[in-house]
Amino acid sequence: MTVAQALIAPFADYAFMRRALVACMALAIGSGPVGVLLMLRRMSLMGDAMSHAVLPGAAVGFIAAGLSLWGMTLGGIAAGLIVAVLAGAVSRNTLLREDASLAGFYLASLALGVMLVSTHGNSLDLLHILFGTILAVNDAALFLVGGIASLSTVVLAAIYRPLVMECCDPVFLRSVGGRGGFYHLVFLVLVVLNLVAGFQALGTLMAVGLMMLPALCARFWAREVASMIGVAIGVAFASGYLGLLVSYHFRAPSGPSIVLVAAAVYGLSIVFGRRGGLLAGIVRRRHFHR
Amino acid sequence: MSRSAISLENLTVSYDRHPAVHHLTGGFAAGSLTAVVGPNGAGKSTLLKAIAGLLKPDEGRIACGAEIAYLPQVAEIDREFPIAVADFVAAGAWSRCGGFRALRVDVGAALGRVGLESFAARGIGTLSGGQFQRMRFARLILQDAPVILLDEPFAAIDARTVADLMRLIGAWQAAGKTVVAVLHELDLVRAAFPETLLLMREAVAWGPTRAVLTPERLAAMRESAMRFDDDPEICTLGGAA
Secondary structure: OOHHHHHHHHHHHOHHHHHHHHHHHHHHHHHHHHHHHHHHOOOHHHHHHHHHHHHHHHHHHHHHHOOOHHHHHHHHHHHHHHHHHHHHHHHHHOOOOHHHHHHHHHHHHHHHHHHHHHHHOOHHHHHHHHHOOHHHOOHHHHHHHHHHHHHHHHHHHHOHHHHHHHHHOHHHHHHOOOOHHHHHHHHHHHHHHHHHHHHHHHHHHHHHHHHHHHHHHHHOOOOOHHHHHHHHHHHHHHHHHHHHHHHHHHOOOHHHHHHHHHHHHHHHHHHHOOOOOHHHHHOOOOOOOO | OOOEEEEEEEEEEEEOOEEEEEEEEEEEEOOOEEEEEOOOOOOHHHHHHHHOOOOOOOEEEEEEOOOEEEEOOHHHOOOOOOOEHHHHHHHHHHHHHOOOOOOOOOHHHHHHHOOOHHHOOOEHHHOOHHHHHHHHHHHHHHHOOOEEEEEOOOOOOOHHHHHHHHHHHHHHHHOOOEEEEEOOOHHHHHHHOOEEEEEEOEEEEEEEHHHHOOHHHHHHHHHOOOOOOOOOOOOOHHHOO
């Protein structure tokens, strides 16, 4: 087997691999930008919390409609939005900060989700919901993931300027009457949608990996928000492609393979990253005359 | 007395029921240049935030018909945020272009006026403290508001930058804008600010700088540590129950 064959043949030979690759591309386009903005808002752990929050909703969908795409999707979206809104309300009306109140809600959600699935299904179902089955992505799931990525891209493009300003200088945005809170809410909806899209393919626990890890990598390579988004999409898609190959050749589960590849890129970025990487701090580049 | 650009009527703003600004009444005349001075915790920043509409008064009214540009203390910004200087400054046009319309603004000219012509493409994280403040003033130029509020604009800023930015403030006043600045540099206040409000929750004195900054008042200001009373009485001034 040549290298080229090893890299291309799995996708040429098997339709399920091609579908998985397209799903990864859609996830990269949808989740990459959202992850970058989460990171810049210092809400990296928020994605994690929300992904757990999706679980009980998906479980309720699963109990109501079995392993049905739409049941679990709608349940996941509903649960994610409820937790996001509740956590926001708690942090606004009590002394708890948003990250702390989210932690409270997502721990409860995770426990509730595991409880629901394990009392109403078998452990295989639980594994499916927690870790997804990207190799079993069917046409309907592909349309859902692609649709969410498209919607997310269009909405993000539309609210890009206020959203970036809300991250960069929220006090300024408030002082000029730019309704930052509204865009924050729209953005949270996008986070939930993209997590639900990722959950189809990677499961609730792994979906956030393809959202945050590429974003963290991008911080080490790009200087502005727009270029960071580009890097994040590239890293996410490359992780999806390489992760699928790893999964295929080594018979490893696909979700963890993809996220581990992204984690490896993250490790490399920490060491070699052009902006603030470890080596960049050690190796002195020759400086300019002026 | 010319008409007021900002008038305050029995204004009280508090945190957790402890007043930071207490029954303040008065006005900033249109086209005036006023320094707000006072000890720590005297309510200076709170007053500016309330005028800018970022804090709700507990009591009383603030009347300001004109658009306001507000420059908070520099500590309130993430200085490592990955955005280019030109993009940061362009946001000054927000009230005209909003979040969606095309930005038709002369960012280059605004950067030129603060001496940052060649910095447009740099990331804001690469600027020094003085350069960062110059950049924020460039954004104020693009905001082009008739009322400008500055909260400690010269804290930890080098003398040359202070001089350059003071020239800009002078130009704003000459153009008829109303400028209110919270300052700690009393020499600068005496040299460049015609009006002063000495604030210690309430207005201790408000008027021409020379009349306000008397040696006795300055001594009293240095002596006073603003106390935080753990067991305060409920205020009954101004009809409050």
